[in-house]
Amino acid sequence: MISRLPSLRPLSLRSLTGSLLRPFCTKKDNEVYDLEGFTEEELKGKKQVDWKDESTIKDAAEEFKMSTFTTLLKDRKIISVSGQDATEFLQNSVTADIHRFQRDTDLRCIYTLILNPKGRIFTDMFIVKPFIPGNYGNSSEYWIDVHKSQSNSKLMKYFRMYSLRKDVTFKEIDPDILSVVALNTRQTLGFNEGKVVHELQDEIPRVELPQYPGGLFTETLFIQDPRQPSLGMRMYSPTKFLEQYSAIDLDQHKLYTHMRYINGIAEGTEELENQLPLNYHMHLLNSIDFNKGCYLGHELTQRTFQTGVLRKVVLPFIIPDDATLSLKKDHFDPISNINLNFELEDNKLRGEVIRNTVGRKVGKIVGHKNNIGIGLFSLSKLEDDLHTAQPKDSEEIDLMIWYPEWIKNFIPKSNNSEKSRGVQLSINPKEQYKRYFEFKEEIQNI
Numbered sequence: 001m002i003s004r005l006p007s008l009r010p011l012s013l014r015s016l017t018g019s020l021l022r023p024f025c026t027k028k029d030n031e032v033y034d035l036e037g038f039t040e041e042e043l044k045g046k047k048q049v050d051w052k053d054e055s056t057i058k059d060a061a062e063e064f065k066m067s068t069f070t071t072l073l074k075d076r077k078i079i080s081v082s083g084q085d086a087t088e089f090l091q092n093s094v095t096a097d098i099h100r101f102q103r104d105t106d107l108r109c110i111y112t113l114i115l116n117p118k119g120r121i122f123t124d125m126f127i128v129k130p131f132i133p134g135n136y137g138n139s140s141e142y143w144i145d146v147h148k149s150q151s152n153s154k155l156m157k158y159f160r161m162y163s164l165r166k167d168v169t170f171k172e173i174d175p176d177i178l179s180v181v182a183l184n185t186r187q188t189l190g191f192n193e194g195k196v197v198h199e200l201q202d203e204i205p206r207v208e209l210p211q212y213p214g215g216l217f218t219e220t221l222f223i224q225d226p227r228q229p230s231l232g233m234r235m236y237s238p239t240k241f242l243e244q245y246s247a248i249d250l251d252q253h254k255l256y257t258h259m260r261y262i263n264g265i266a267e268g269t270e271e272l273e274n275q276l277p278l279n280y281h282m283h284l285l286n287s288i289d290f291n292k293g294c295y296l297g298h299e300l301t302q303r304t305f306q307t308g309v310l311r312k313v314v315l316p317f318i319i320p321d322d323a324t325l326s327l328k329k330d331h332f333d334p335i336s337n338i339n340l341n342f343e344l345e346d347n348k349l350r351g352e353v354i355r356n357t358v359g360r361k362v363g364k365i366v367g368h369k370n371n372i373g374i375g376l377f378s379l380s381k382l383e384d385d386l387h388t389a390q391p392k393d394s395e396e397i398d399l400m401i402w403y404p405e406w407i408k409n410f411i412p413k414s415n416n417s418e419k420s421r422g423v424q425l426s427i428n429p430k431e432q433y434k435r436y437f438e439f440k441e442e443i444q445n446i
Contacts, residue, residue: 069256076147080173094295095112271366278429310426318373357388386398411427
């Protein structure tokens with residue numbers, strides 16, 4: 001969500017840890033309830049949790065705004081890429097501009113893609129520039145944060161094939177040594193995607209090694225998610241560092257996935273492999289630099305961006321429990337409608353066809369967690385009301401689609417007149433890209 005938030009108390013490791021140690025407020029058993037946006041009067045009727053320092057319900061709501069979840073991302077793995085040619089190798093391989101690290105010392109994480117020769121996604125990844133001795137002198141080391149299903153022989157084979165005769169070394173880092181944690185912390189919201197969160201980073205001790213005089217090093221990084229502000233932070237840390245916070249519940253991966261899906265953001269090989277990047281908003285998620293030189297598969301991406309159109313986009317959907325639920329309400333809150341006891345197992349519907357009310361195909365399901373998910377939809381065929389999907393060995397189910405706050409003003413919607421005339425709705429990606437980043441700049445200046 002792109003918005004300016006009210007000022008909260010200063011962020012620190014102590015305050016962050018304190019808020020993460022507190023449980024979620026619930027309105028029903030096993031059902032997460034988000035307190036953001038409720039008035040003090042509305043909150044009085046909600047079930048309260050045991051707050052050690054609670055003085056008012058309003059203060060409790062502020063704590064929830066500050067931090068809603070933290071989770072150890074067990075489906076991620078880190079690959080170290082190091083050597084004198086590491087920067088050149090990555091620059092020639094991925095869609096983003098790696099030289100941004102040199103131009104902005106606060107930038108420590110870039111979200112990017114590797115494409116196949118046909119311009120479709122081979123894998124997505126986060127490239128991290130850590131504060132470690134490998135980045136001192138002529139050599140460089142990067143951490144490649146990638147989905148576990150891609151950190152296998154397939155990706156390593158790709159790396160080795162395109163790094164022949166280059167001074168580049170690849171090494172998988174054991175997850176027992178280095179971990180990836182996602183934190184949805186409201187105070188990190190802003191437009192500093194991929195940059196260090198100094199309020200937390202500056203509290204982490206750094207050491208100076210005798211062989212690298214003047215260099216201060218740490219393996220722990222707090223970085224704002226480089227894709228979109230509503231996704232919060234990513235923390236890269238030695239696993240031993242997390243042990244001192246053993247009371248924190250790190251097993252909340254479903255909440256991280258819910259947040260991605262609510263914002264219409266796909267991630268990982270199962271959701272993205274062999275897909276066209278612009279259909280998945282990758283040009284709006286800071287993952288593609290359209291001004292850098294060549295990389296594998298750039299021809300189709302550049303041509304589509306400069307002269308083409310998009311007729312399909314990824315959007316979130318919800319499978320409502322309440323048949324009277326309407327997306328036409330002034331304030332639709334998907335979080336409060338998540339059903340953690342949804343009867344179908346996660347991703348049971350992946351790949352299923354989505355149809356409109358007259359049975360016409362409008363898209364397919366990309367993934368879902370509980371009753372919330374994302375699908376790839378044809379813009380011209382979308383309806384304002386319910387859509388349906390027919391899972392194998394199950395009854396037909398209803399789906400309700402909505403447009404995430406951060407993107408809804410940049411996706412055209414056809415009216416009934418256009419539909420009756422057979423108008424093919426599409427997006428000019430270059431114009432969309434320009435308008436979106438102009439809008440972000442306006443918001444920053446408020």
